[in-house]
Amino acid sequence: MEERKYETDQGCERHKHIKGINCNVENCVYNDGKCECYAGEISVGPHDAKCSANTVCATFKPKCY
Numbered sequence: 001m002e003e004r005k006y007e008t009d010q011g012c013e014r015h016k017h018i019k020g021i022n023c024n025v026e027n028c029v030y031n032d033g034k035c036e037c038y039a040g041e042i043s044v045g046p047h048d049a050k051c052s053a054n055t056v057c058a059t060f061k062p063k064c065y
Helices: none
Strands: 005-009 012-015
Touching: none
Parallel strands: none
Antiparallel strands: 005 012
């Protein structure tokens, strides 16, 4: 499994892609461009969602271009 390095507010972090998590959000820093997520962990919410359309990835962080 490949590791990626990401710069955060606290420095640099390395993470492996999260198996089974596909991400189409191309402007997220944790997306590798192949629909794989390299965040250390993900958080999805809100807790009161009634269907998948009501959910969001709270881990999303926009890429700086």
